Amino acid sequence: MTDQPLPDLTPFDAPGSSLAPSVLWKAFRVLGSFSHSRRVLTLAQIMRRSELPKSTTHRVLAMLMEVGAVEQHDGGYRVGLRMFTLGALPPEVALRDAAMVHLEELHRVTGQTLHLAILRGGEAVYLEKLRSRKGDPSPAVVGGRLPAHCTAIGKAMLAFSEERGVADALGGPLHRRTAHSLKSAEDVRGQLAVIRTDGFAVDREEAVEGLACVAVPVLAQHRAVAAVSVGFAASAGSGHVLINALRQAAGAISRSLVSVSGLQPLAAGG
Known part of the structure; x- marks a missing residue:
């Protein structure tokens, strides 16, 4: 990148x-x-x-x-x-600190590239990235941004955001990073409905050719405050085998946030 x-x-x-x-x-x-x-x-x-x-x-x-x-x-x-x-002052730092122990355990289990991100203005803003031991094709960098509709981690957060935030994110022309990126707001909204039912999001080469991701939101009071994703080679399969581990990590992060901020979590599976 x-x-x-x-x-x-x-x-x-x-x-x-x-x-x-x-x-x-x-x-x-x-x-x-x-x-x-x-x-x-x-x-x-x-x-x-x-x-x-x-x-x-x-x-x-x-x-x-x-x-x-x-x-x-x-x-x-x-x-x-x-x-x-x-x-060190922004609340996002406390979120990252609360998440790190759970991200490190998830990284130990999966060995794949992990991301922690928040949603800002229709973009996924990356707070942390743990790289795969097998190489790292992910374009995300800590502090960097990617269009939320092009990433599993962004779609996971949009699906559990207030309608106003979704409308703002999808209100203008959608930037497409690859030929696989979603083309319209209607396409994105269709995926968000599925994500709300399934409790996880997927992207296959929507952000970068050859990369797939699965993501689960970190929920508090029924809304996404962040999300966690695993990135892997698109040729390696669907990534569904990673979803349970992602859900466990997202739920643990949500519970950790309660202890530091008093937020009331909802189980990451919905």
């Missing part, structure tokens, strides 16, 4: 946005230049990835260094510990 700046920055970059010329926008462009595979960048690399002029990039970096958001490292720059501290 091509490593791109964080897609979350798009609203700041929208034409006519009142934030577009601000220092805040420029700071996020610089911070968005870093990624899991590009943790240390030179000034020239940050300029290219942020698409900011050299003088602006240098000035913004100096400001970010002053507040500890960026640090100098090995002839370049990296994200500072101040950002690590701030990154």
